[in-house]
Amino acid sequence: MPHEHEHPSPDDDLIPDDVQSLEDSPHFSRRDFITGTSAVSAGLLASQWFSPIARTLAADDPAAVGANGLPTGAETMALKLRINGAEQSLEIDPRVTLLDALRERLNLTGTKKGCDHGQCGSCTVLVNGRRVNACLTLALTCEGEEITTIEGLARGDELHPVQAAFIKHDGFQCGYCTPGQICSAVACIKEGHAKDDAQIREWMSGNICRCGAYNGIVNAIKEARDHQVA
Amino acid sequence: MHPFTYTRATDTDTALKGLSGGPAAKLLGGGTNLIDLMKMGVETPSRLVDITRLDLAKVEELPDGKGVRIGALVRNSDLAEHPLIVERYPVLSQALLAGASPQLRNMATTGGNLLQRTRCYYFYDPAFTQCNKRVPGSGCGAVGGYNRIHAILGQSEACIATHPSDMCVAMAALDAVVRVQGPKGEREIPFAEFHRLPGEHPEHETNLQPDEIITAVDLPAAPWAKTSHYLKVRDRASYAFALVSVAAALEVVDGKIKTARVALGGVAHKPWRSKEAEETLVGEQPGEAIFKTAAGAALKHAKGYKYNEFKIELAKRSVVRALTNVTAA
Numbered sequence: 001m002p003h004e005h006e007h008p009s010p011d012d013d014l015i016p017d018d019v020q021s022l023e024d025s026p027h028f029s030r031r032d033f034i035t036g037t038s039a040v041s042a043g044l045l046a047s048q049w050f051s052p053i054a055r056t057l058a059a060d061d062p063a064a065v066g067a068n069g070l071p072t073g074a075e076t077m078a079l080k081l082r083i084n085g086a087e088q089s090l091e092i093d094p095r096v097t098l099l100d101a102l103r104e105r106l107n108l109t110g111t112k113k114g115c116d117h118g119q120c121g122s123c124t125v126l127v128n129g130r131r132v133n134a135c136l137t138l139a140l141t142c143e144g145e146e147i148t149t150i151e152g153l154a155r156g157d158e159l160h161p162v163q164a165a166f167i168k169h170d171g172f173q174c175g176y177c178t179p180g181q182i183c184s185a186v187a188c189i190k191e192g193h194a195k196d197d198a199q200i201r202e203w204m205s206g207n208i209c210r211c212g213a214y215n216g217i218v219n220a221i222k223e224a225r226d227h228q229v230a
Numbered sequence: 231m232h233p234f235t236y237t238r239a240t241d242t243d244t245a246l247k248g249l250s251g252g253p254a255a256k257l258l259g260g261g262t263n264l265i266d267l268m269k270m271g272v273e274t275p276s277r278l279v280d281i282t283r284l285d286l287a288k289v290e291e292l293p294d295g296k297g298v299r300i301g302a303l304v305r306n307s308d309l310a311e312h313p314l315i316v317e318r319y320p321v322l323s324q325a326l327l328a329g330a331s332p333q334l335r336n337m338a339t340t341g342g343n344l345l346q347r348t349r350c351y352y353f354y355d356p357a358f359t360q361c362n363k364r365v366p367g368s369g370c371g372a373v374g375g376y377n378r379i380h381a382i383l384g385q386s387e388a389c390i391a392t393h394p395s396d397m398c399v400a401m402a403a404l405d406a407v408v409r410v411q412g413p414k415g416e417r418e419i420p421f422a423e424f425h426r427l428p429g430e431h432p433e434h435e436t437n438l439q440p441d442e443i444i445t446a447v448d449l450p451a452a453p454w455a456k457t458s459h460y461l462k463v464r465d466r467a468s469y470a471f472a473l474v475s476v477a478a479a480l481e482v483v484d485g486k487i488k489t490a491r492v493a494l495g496g497v498a499h500k501p502w503r504s505k506e507a508e509e510t511l512v513g514e515q516p517g518e519a520i521f522k523t524a525a526g527a528a529l530k531h532a533k534g535y536k537y538n539e540f541k542i543e544l545a546k547r548s549v550v551r552a553l554t555n556v557t558a559a
Contacts, residue, residue: 077236094236094278097265117266118334130307130336136265137337140236141258141280184333193332205468206331 079140083108084152090139098142099123099134102149110150110179114208121207124180125149131187133206150179153186161227162186165220173211181207185221194225232274239281242411242443248279249441250413257281257443259303259342262334267347271356272364286341286445289314297450299409302341302443306397307332309340319449321458321477325400328462331469341444344398344408344424345436348391348499349471350380362388363432378537379473382545383529384498389432390535392496393425394471399495400460402503403477404449412442425500432499454481454489457559461552462495463544472496474545476552480516487511487520492528492553497545504528507549516557518550525549 079090081101088106099116102108102125114122116135123134126148153160162185165171172178184207188194193203200218209217239245239257249255256275258264259282267273286301289312298314309315310326330338352358352371360371372380372390380390398421406421425436438444458479464470475495481488490511494502507528514520525546532542 075235094234095231095268117269118262121331121333124333131333132337133262133333136262136334138236138258138261138265138278138280140238141261141282188332191332202468203332206333 079143081142081147083147084149092139094140096139097135098137098139101139108149108151112176112179121184122177122180124183126183126187131184150183162224165224169216169220171216171220172213177207177209181217189225194221231268234276234278236278238283239279242284245279245281245443251277253440255279259339260337262338263346270354295451297448300340300447302445304340306335306338319404319455321403321460321479322400324460325396325477328460329396340447343395344444346395349394350391353391363391366433376537377535380535380538381498382532382534382538382541383502384427386428388430389428391499393500396475396495398501399475399493400477402501403479403491403493404452404455407448408444409446409448410438410442411445412439422503428499455479457556459552459555459559461548463548474541474548476548478552478556480556482516485515487514487516492549494545521550521553
């Protein structure tokens with residue numbers, strides 16, 4: 001997402017340790033860590049209840065889930081997607097949603113899977129600049145479109161003004177809904193639906209925050225809005 | 231999700247050809263309801279025909295001031311903020327903006343919205359064995375179950391589900407006409423005849439044939455629609471389906487109501503146009519007393535169940551409020 005204006009510096013509001021840990025950002029990702037630890041716990045628990053559940057699922061609907069967590073059973077199709085300015089070639093089952101293509105195939109795990117039914121907004125991405133729920137969008141329908149995810153908002157090390165404002169105003173607690181909130185907020189401001197608190201709340205209602213960080217989210221959007229129109 | 235093949239239609243003819251293989255084929259528009267139902271295992275098409283690239287995404291004025299034509303693929307968000315709709319049919323704009331979320335409205339199409347399926351829990355989750363709509367003849371889980379969101383008008387013993395759309399309630403009030411195309415050519419379906427009441431066959435929700443595609447919705451010219459309003463009552467302030475909603479319009483000339491429109495949502499298997507309420511209002515002086523009489527007429531034959539009895543009084547008050555808001559506008 002191109003943006004041209006100055007944005008608030010998050011550094012003012014961070015304690016030195018936070019700044020250090022942001023700057024150090026390790027190459028070992030949280031996902032690697034979770035995958036590693038869950039392999040151990042799954043091994044321990046498998047004999048108790050993981051494997052019986054897996055067997056039941058397989059017996060009910062053999063087409064439902066493959067070993068990689070993706071649907072299996074249908075023929076695959078070639079697909080070219082343009083994501084964050086880069087073209088990606090995929091060979092996918094037609095059932096794969098944009099959300100699963102991003103997370104499971106392209107390692108763009110910033111976009112989050114919450115409800116997977118269009119009820120929470122954590123999967124919000126921008127398609128041709130318009131916010132949509134990636135969980136209800138088949139990847140195949142996105143051919144030729146310009147897709148922007150949370151990973152595509154910053155310019156190098158320079159955060160998008162909305163990202164910086166979310167940090168400054170504590171627009172999150174656990175952070176799970178945040179990528180969706182930020183993508184949604186970018187569109188909300190661009191649409192001109194961020195005039196006042198009431199309008200922001202209504203036009204951000206498609207993004208649920210279980211931690212209840214709504215006040216911070218509204219303040220962040222107001223600040224980012226003012227920076228972008230200034 | 232069951233496996234399916236995916237094809238992309240380039241025009242209406244190829245879309246119709248894609249449908250000709252029988253009921254196992256489905257058209258894919260915004261996908262906000264269909265993909266969800268496929269994930270739930272309620273919808274199991276073996277072929278999906280993507281129609282989103284068809285040239286049906288325009289809102290245009292009909293010649294000779296006859297009204298406005300809305301292409302079937304116009305997205306809900308675009309329709310809600312289209313100047314022709316905002317100026318001439320505010321009730322439709324308000325209804326659209328009351329529905330779903332900005333993300334879903336960016337995806338959802340006009341044609342798809344017409345074909346939304348009910349949010350009845352017993353329909354939506356195949357873990358429930360009883361649902362005449364999903365499995366004809368299996369019974370209705372809602373009649374004797376948890377039926378808080380269910381119908382109070384026009385229901386049958388076979389089904390007490392409601393139609394979930396906001397857009398359709400406004401279109402019912404506006405006397406919209408649905409334009410469809412099939413192998414035998416084009417035809418028009420008046421809005422009141424598009425959706426069906428459940429009767430003994432709740433699995434048949436509309437009078438659209440399986441080999442037909444919706445191409446547009448026409449809104450006839452309606453000067454009275456400039457003073458119109460959509461009221462939606464729900465469990466939270468935004469992003470929830472209606473418990474009750476009302477689309478209302480009033481044209482007042484010389485202190486008397488000349489034209490009245492009242493349609494209710496969240497109360498029946500289809501958008502519920504109340505001619506009884508409208509007839510009560512015409513010729514009268516607008517005011518709370520006549521609005522209450524009209525509300526009573528609209529809900530005269532309402533029947534509640536264990537958990538949704540409250541909807542009858544709620545609907546009456548909503549009719550009064552919506553009409554009051556129209557006169558205040």
